[in-house]
Structure formats: structure tokens, C-alpha cells
Amino acid sequence: MALCAKKRPPEEERRARANDREYNERFQYASNCIKTSKYNILTFLPVNLFEQFQEVANTYFLFLLILQLIPQISSLSWFTTIVPLVLVLTITAVKDATDDYFRHKSDNQVNNRQSQVLINGILQQEQWMNVCVGDIIKLENNQFVAADLLLLSSSEPHGLCYIETAELDGETNMKVRQAIPVTSELGDISKLAKFDGEVICEPPNNKLDKFSGTLYWKENKFPLSNQNMLLRGCVLRNTEWCFGLVIFAGPDTKLMQNSGRTKFKRTSIDRLMNTLVLWIFGFLVCMGVILAIGNAIWEHEVGTRFQVYLPWDEAVDSAFFSGFLSFWSYIIILNTVVPISLYVRYVLSLLWGLSRESGGPLELLSSVKVKFLRGNLGSSPSCAVNIL
Numbered sequence: 001m002a003l004c005a006k007k008r009p010p011e012e013e014r015r016a017r018a019n020d021r022e023y024n025e026r027f028q029y030a031s032n033c034i035k036t037s038k039y040n041i042l043t044f045l046p047v048n049l050f051e052q053f054q055e056v057a058n059t060y061f062l063f064l065l066i067l068q069l070i071p072q073i074s075s076l077s078w079f080t081t082i083v084p085l086v087l088v089l090t091i092t093a094v095k096d097a098t099d100d101y102f103r104h105k106s107d108n109q110v111n112n113r114q115s116q117v118l119i120n121g122i123l124q125q126e127q128w129m130n131v132c133v134g135d136i137i138k139l140e141n142n143q144f145v146a147a148d149l150l151l152l153s154s155s156e157p158h159g160l161c162y163i164e165t166a167e168l169d170g171e172t173n174m175k176v177r178q179a180i181p182v183t184s185e186l187g188d189i190s191k192l193a194k195f196d197g198e199v200i201c202e203p204p205n206n207k208l209d210k211f212s213g214t215l216y217w218k219e220n221k222f223p224l225s226n227q228n229m230l231l232r233g234c235v236l237r238n239t240e241w242c243f244g245l246v247i248f249a250g251p252d253t254k255l256m257q258n259s260g261r262t263k264f265k266r267t268s269i270d271r272l273m274n275t276l277v278l279w280i281f282g283f284l285v286c287m288g289v290i291l292a293i294g295n296a297i298w299e300h301e302v303g304t305r306f307q308v309y310l311p312w313d314e315a316v317d318s319a320f321f322s323g324f325l326s327f328w329s330y331i332i333i334l335n336t337v338v339p340i341s342l343y344v345r346y347v348l349s350l351l352w353g354l355s356r357e358s359g360g361p362l363e364l365l366s367s368v369k370v371k372f373l374r375g376n377l378g379s380s381p382s383c384a385v386n387i388l
Contacts, residue, residue: 011203014213016134018195018245019118024134032131032147032249033111034256037103044100048093056274057338060281064335091348099263115146118243120191135246137190139236147254149230149244150194150199152183152213159184161230161239168208168233168255170328177230180215180222192243199224199245204252226305231255247274277338284337288330296323 017023039047053059061081068078082361111129116138119126124140128146131137144164154161159179166172178184184193201213201224211226228242230236232253250256299321 013336014133014201014203014247016201016245016247017198017199018134019045019193020134020196021132027133030252032246032252033326034107034132034250036107036259037100039097044093044097044113046097049121050095050113052089052092055270056086056277056281058088060238060277060338063330065147067332070328073325074332074336075329080270094285095111101336111331113144113146118189118192121189123189127252131245131246131249133249137244137246139228139230140241140369141236141239143236144378145230145232145234145236145244147232147246150181150213150224151177151228151230152195152243152245152246153179153185153187154242155187155240161236161242162237163230165234167235168231174237176227180224180228182217182220183215186243191231197245199247201247204248204257206254206256208254208258217330229385280338284331284334287334287337288327291330292323292327295326296320299323 013026014029015024016029062085065081065085068076068081111127113128114125115128115131116123117126117131118124118136118138132200133144135150137149139145139149151159151161153159156162159160159181161179162174162179163177164172165175181381183195186195196219197215197217199215201214202211208231209226209254211224211229213224215222215224229247230242232248233255236242248254296319299322
């Protein structure tokens with residue numbers, strides 16, 4: 001799976017030569033392996049904790065726990081804060097780990113699908129993750145398209161084929177794609193094995209309805225458009241078979257280009273709670289400042305008279321420093337202004353009541369549909385969801 005995350009320099013143009021893996025490997029194009037999961041065994045704990053502490057409430061209770069570990073200012077046991085905080089972090093981590101497990105499982109299922117690839121003049125079964133740019137693939141009726149392909153030929157007259165793009169744009173009606181005339185006659189495997197045309201086209205992008213490129217073959221060049229392309233996520237329909245040349249694979253496909261990175265999910269309630277916690281914490285600080293000022297004034301004006309009975313601690317050498325320590329003590333004492341029990345109940349209710357998506361291709365495809373409908377229909381997000 002290391003190939004899935006391999007970083008490459010940005011492309012200015014894409015070059016793909018048919019049946020020549022050695023030539024295409026020089027450009028270090030992405031493999032056809034996809035990765036929609038967020039974590040692995042090594043990164044789960046640090047990354048998940050980093051994401052969880054973006055929640056203001058978690059950061060607040062961690063800060064409070066650190067204060068309670070300082071004996072000079074703490075008047076409450078740290079145990080009362082660490083137990084509910086660890087409970088919240090653990091429940092959220094288990095939920096996130098479960099979601100990501102299903103993403104890994106879905107990725108493995110997709111990457112291990114079988115496809116017929118023309119290698120050394122013979123059609124061989126290959127896993128999707130092993131398909132490379134420049135390979136020629138045979139698709140049969142009702143099969144998913146494994147990568148972004150240039151249609152070369154098909155079983156239909158004039159190189160026509162029919163595809164369903166519901167997984168890309170939500171449209172259930174059939175669409176027609178056509179091979180260019182010069183390749184539509186390459187229906188025989190022996191002819192396809194000798195095909196050495198080279199495609200020079202635009203670099204990977206997320207535009208589902210646009211493609212521009214040129215095929216160079218036999219000292220001639222032929223223009224290519226989106227009508228000649230079969231995109232990953234489409235399904236071949238009402239066509240016995242077709243052959244296609246892989247142009248974009250894996251993360252470079254338009255489907256994956258539209259998906260973006262898997263993000264840490266936040267609901268509107270999460271954002272509201274962050275705002276409320278910030279306001280409440282501000283109120284708590286104001287109360288602490290007022291009480292600390294009162295303490296400093298009392299120690300300066302009155303407390304010095306009772307040093308015999310109420311002596312300062314060894315570290316305290318002035319009324320100002322006494323007020324400073326009192327400020328943090330009041331922050332701890334008044335911490336129930338932000339009730340951690342309420343926050344724990346909120347997290348438990350999420351775990352109990354919310355049925356969250358497992359992610360993977362379903363989540364990926366849904367995001368692509370919404371983006372496509374926004375761009376092509378000019379509708380608001382709510383309208384796009386209603387159409388879906």
C-alpha cells in the first residue's frame with residue numbers, strides 16, 4: 001500500500017504510450033491503488049488525538065487537568081477530570097477507528113478487483129491495484145471501469161459503447177462514448193498487441209465533463225475529447241465488450257481528484273459547543289480575575305495583620321503573587337461552569353444515536369456527485385442533495 005501514498009512532482013502534461021510499461025514508468029505515474037482511509041497502526045494515536053484536541057472542550061479539560069496537577073494551586077483531585085476526559089477520548093477514538101477500519105476494508109475490496117489486461121499479447125487477469133498507465137484493458141458488459149480509459153474499440157459498430165455514470169454525476173440515463181475511427185478497427189487482440197500509439201494530454205484534474213489530448217500514431221495525430229473517454233466509476237452497459245487505454249490511474253483519476261482528503265467530521269452541534277465553551281471560558285476567566293484582584297487587595301490591606309495565624313506559603317512573597325496563584329485556584333474551583341458530565345453525555349449520545357457512514361468509495365462517490373451537480377446545475381448544496 002506504500003505506492004498509494006507516493007508523492008510525485010506536479011505534471012504539466014500526461015504522456016502515455018500503449019503497451020510500453022518501461023517507457024511509462026520513467027514518468028513515475030501513480031499506480032491504480034486507491035486509499036480513502038485516514039490512519040494506519042502507527043499514525044492512528046497521534047493523528048486522532050490531534051484531531052480530537054481541535055475540539056475546544058477537550059483542550060479546556062486537558063488544560064484544567066494540568067492545573068490540577070500543580071499542588072500550589074490545586075484544591076481538587078485530578079482524578080475527577082482525567083476519568084471523564086479519558087472516557088470521552090476513548091469513545092471517540094473507538095468510533096473513528098471503526099469508521100477507518102471499514103474504509104480500509106472497502107479500499108482492499110476495490111483494489112483487489114480483477115480486470116483483464118493485455119500483457120505481452122495475452123489477456124491476463126490482474127488486480128486493479130496492479131493496472132498501470134499505458135495498459136490496454138478489456139471491459140465486458142456490466143463491469144465497472146477500473147481507471148480513466150481512452151476508448152479504443154468495442155463490439156458495437158463505429159466503436160460506440162454505452163455507459164452509466166450514476167456513480168459520478170447521479171444521472172441514470174445511458175451516455176454514449178465513441179472510439180476515434182483510426183482505433184475503432186482494433187478489435188482483434190493481435191492488432192491491439194501491436195498498437196503503440198502515444199497519447200499526450202492534459203495533466204490530472206477534477207473536471208468530469210472535459211478532456212483534451214492528442215493521439216500520435218503512424219506519424220499522424222488525432223484529436224481526443226471527453227467523448228472518447230471512459231472514467232473510473234462508470235459502468236459499461238448494453239455493450240458486449242470494449243478495449244481501453246489507461247490514461248489516468250488511481251489517485252490521478254477524475255473520481256479520486258474530486259474526492260479530496262478524508263476530513264475530520266464535525267457536526268453543527270460540535271461547532272456550536274466549541275463556541276459556547278469559548279464564551280463560558282471567557283466568563284470563567286473574568287470571574288477568576290475579579291476574585292484574584294479581591295484576594296490580592298485583601299492580602300495587602302488585611303491579610304498582613306494575620307500572618308501569625310494565616311502565614312503565606314514559602315513560595316509566596318507578596319500579595320500580588322498570592323492573587324496570581326488564587327486566580328488559577330479559582331479557575332479550578334469554578335471549573336463546573338463548563339460541566340464535563342454534560343459533555344460526556346453528549347459524546348455518548350452520538351455513539352448511541354448516530355448512524356455514521358463507514359466511508360470508503362460510497363462516501364467518495366457521494367462527494368463527487370454533489371460537486372458535479374453544484375458545478376453543472378448551479379444549484380445550492382441543499383438542492384443538490386434533494387436531486388440525489
